[in-house]
Amino acid sequence: MNIVILAAGQGKRMHSNLPKVLHPVAGKALVAHVIDTARHLSPQTLCLVYGHGGDAVRSTLDAPDLTWALQEPQLGTGHAVQQALPYLKGNGTTLILYGDVPLIQTETLKRLLHAAQDALAILTVELADPSGYGRIVRNDARQVVRIVEEKDSTVEERRIHEINTGIMAMPTARLSEWLGRLSNNNAQKEYYLTDIVGMAVEAGLPLRTANPKFEWEVLGVNSKVQLAELERIAQRSNAEQLMEQGVRLADPARLDVRGELVCGRDVYIDVNCVFEGKVVLDEAVEVGPNCVLKNACIGAGTRLAAFTHIEDAVVGPDGMIGPFARLRPGTELAEDVHIGNFVEVKKSRIAAHSKINHLAYIGDAIIGSRVNVGAGTITCNYDGANKFQTIIEDDAFIGSDTQLVAPVTVGRGATLGAGTTLTKDAPPDTLTISRAKQISITGWKRPVKTKK
Ligand code: UD1
């Protein structure tokens, strides 16, 4: 079986420098959705027809299992498939997909392929408003006899609601024979793939139609408005899948998954959260409102409070993060770690039961277990040229408003007095403090305003 994905169309109505098929839906390029769905069918050949200005398409998507056929200029859907013909294998079936119809489902394609054994099978749908589409013309016996493009149609044909989705499958040998006979004698002066329908009828080959389970599977993208519509459909369908797996969503309409979200049992997600890349939420994780998580793993029972932002980080089980916490790349938190409001952590490992609850910056640090980091603590990890490491050993207590000038180590069980600027290692089990001596001046008078 061969699959050909047509992706050479210009997409003028997107008004964008980005090729149409590279625009994202649910965090993935339109055509990448189609490629992934095609891969589920394990084709022998997976050929992409790409067009003028399409080098970006090829370089963005290239993979060892893809074959590329350049179509330049673009002279219609039939001409597009002609370009793929030299790469198609064997006597089996060829399936034609569109790169700008991203939500087509594997199950629907399996049904279409089943119908295409020794037949031309067309995926059709009845639309309330069929305008713009090619119409399926049937005879009195309800057999398909041809597809007529709207621009070539009569007033009567325009009343037909059954449309050609463009997705079809047929015996490869027949396809190659028919493509050679296409002409561009029509309103658009294009080589129409749809003209093969008449040829199949003429050759006495059975014509069969299949329908998608959902109408949205065959919606295409021609504009930013349609792109946004498909985004909502994709998100809704994804939210439903998550709920069916047992995830509790405060509002399925206010969840955005732009990648892959894997959830354990009894996960709860509040409104307006965005998940990018691959995110794993283990059992009973709770995500508060307005959190953004990208490429992150969150351990069982951890609670992320509102406005938490996490990227390329691992959070252990039973943690409490946020509100307003930021975990940057390279952060690894063990179990029961508390990261509070306005705390930023970067490229740091924090061991079990440690707490950094208020207003702190922890960068390039290794922090042991049961450490308490006071409010306003800052690791001074950067001298303007290089980055240095801070090590805080188990059971240390860091007083508020401390600066740890790296490289520096705080020993096990050490205490740093509030306001310390630590420039040398702090010994274990000892109070270290750097602070100007406090004095009180008796008899001191506040200045008063001088009279003019
Ligand atoms: C085509 C069908 C029409 C169907 C409609 C569904 C033909 C003649 N018409 O319409 O019956 O209802 O799709 O959307 O087939 N493409 C190329 N190269 C080209 C032209 C198109 O790769 O030279 C690709 C486009 O990128 C797109 C797809 O083919 O993915 C369909 O092209 P488009 O122009 O949107 O479809 P129509 O010709 O309007």
Ligand code: CA
């Ligand atoms: Ca066209």
